[in-house]
Amino acid sequence: MTQKLVELYNGNTIPALGLGTFRVENNDECREAVKHAIISGYTHIDTAQIYNNEEKVGQGIKEGLEESGLKREDLFITTKLWMSDYGRENVQLAYEASLKRLGLDYVDLYLIHWPGQDTALISETWKAMEDLYNEGKIKNIGVSNFHVNHLEELLKQASIKPVINQIECHPYLIQKDLRAYLEAQKIVAQSWSPLMNGQILEDEVVKEIANELGKTPAQVIIRWNIDENIVVIPKSVTPSRIEENLNVFDFELSDSQLSRLNALNKDERIGPDPETFSAE
Template sequence: MVALNNGVQIPQQGFGVFLVPPEDTQRAVEQAIEIGYRHIDTAAAYNNEAGVGAAVRACGVPREELFVTTKLRNGEHGYESTLTAYDETLQRLGLEYADLYLVHWPNPAADLYVDSWRALERIYTDERVRAVGVSNFLTEHLDRLAKESELVPAVNQLELHPTYQQRELTDLCRERSIAVEAYSPLGQGGDLDHPVLASIAADHQVTPAHVVLRWHLQLGHIVIPKSVTPERIRANFDLDGFTLTDDEIASITALENGNRLGGDPRTFAISQIR
């Protein structure tokens, strides 16, 4: 568990459903919950919130033991539209509340992310969500929120993996008590072929994916790997039994090469992922 800046506890290992087809989402999430995941990450833009909510309702685990994150899509920025969007998200989920609601992208071309953040402040003040945060926010976006609003985001969800680490930004988040959450934590699989990871994995008799996810956990990142394969869902969760040394962490950290895979937060404005 990671304690957010308002005291809410978030499971450090989460299950992401980015690009999981809507028709497969409930099954995948139920499998993840059965394996032991208690943190599920979705977004309005993924078009699969309904499947996440159905799994949460059907799984048999008490709602208070599960942590559900979802996000505001770019096309719904603005104060009133964000309030409406959250209502619609809860309807799709079929839940009374989300545990964490994020502004998915700053979408600076629209210049409405501060208004959206103020709406999240309202939702939080009204106790309709347990925590609020942001995703893909760079230093300039966080600085503007700090100047023009009252609430510090609980989380900043970022593309983070060994070849793209955004260390200055993550350091800033930690200075401001903003938890760092890694999406695409395995570099969408592209980082796993590096010989450094293969060597460390062999030493610990685990897979390169285990090594990378363990690296994230030991750095304090919240992680949300995604898979629809039961064996891989289980493997991504099974990270006990070994610990990376300081030297091994340093050698993985040295793999940084600026290999961004996703959109640039300064320009990304797509509203719906699929």
Template structure:
């Protein structure tokens, strides 16, 4: 059982990654992101997930610096944007990300999307492997990769990705992908675990939440953890950041886990990774 905000999963290279963190997608750079990250860190969060395309890496870096928490106690993730794919481009984009964050290294760096039309992710991965071998990143991985993207990547990869961050929630459970990742010891991580609020009024989840004296959001986040999926809910409200993390004092029964699993529709709110090629 995941017992606290500090609980970690061991990645396939031995690095410890927190099961729970704060995502900052669509959080405005400056005061909004600085406050969100500081509130999270003050409350005991150790993991912060950003990306080049979020355009808030500088604010995240400032919040980390101002928090006074030793760097080695934190787990910081960022992601490479689509236009920066390619070997040399990746090396350059990584340096820009480090500079904006004001950090000497990253804990996790992800290829944000496979962008199959570009057909550059294998070349990009070679650069990620170099950065990892040079000690500039503690773990490397991908985001939004389907099984066939991973299978293709693994034909040439020297290092198996440590993480695959994908859209994951009760309406999109990607069971086959989850099994594939388990088989290859790739940690699945959920973005948009609450489906951007669209499942918070679901009757089944509401009933389970009432039984436990919890919110529907807390039940969904607890379900993620019991599915062994790392989760990074986003919020810019202090009370919600605290509330999201209050999921370590109860456990869902097997029956409750199954009831939520039965809600699966394989329904996305984000783009299909096979088609998405925004630069």
């Protein structure tokens, strides 16, 4: 199984598929899931400050490295800055606290988690992210849940562009215009909750394509992301599902299968709308 790498505009790479840990509690199930993922061949783990599971994710990384024989530099670890720590003076402390919880010296990608409603605050926060990047403390910096208008405001002030925008994206919400903008800016699109908490796996078209390919509906959706050049981080704590979700590099979707999946779009979200979301 050869994991596909996606090149970022700064020359670094990110594995096309990772393990998401959203809504995974800070317990041994989390630790075991992360460890099992690494032993199974995952080299990309995604967490966030607000998930409140960085400690167990970090323990899983440590144990996974020990058992797999991989080195820290073989992995790509992402965490995210929460809105309560926005502001230039807060970012470094929040980052260092995340590193301490994770038991790591650095992360490969640090993201601003939501755009919020205060563009000046985001601009100041981004400057602090740039500081950490320029000091070599973070390998890559990016954003999450930013729409085109948020990115345009950010890029007016930024001296370093985000490498990634992590967004809700699946065949019911293909985000065509946003993804076209990201492609033009050479910012990689990454999808969270790609399986819609399992909802999309019941779709008849998805099931038909799975039958055509001899794959599972989850594998079809994950492969849709990869074939659409979207980095994807499906979440699971079940060992067999963790393995199943990784087993997507031995097939591709045909153009007609991709078209059928893209035709499912109905701009349906399962998460908050970034235009209105705040941490209040």
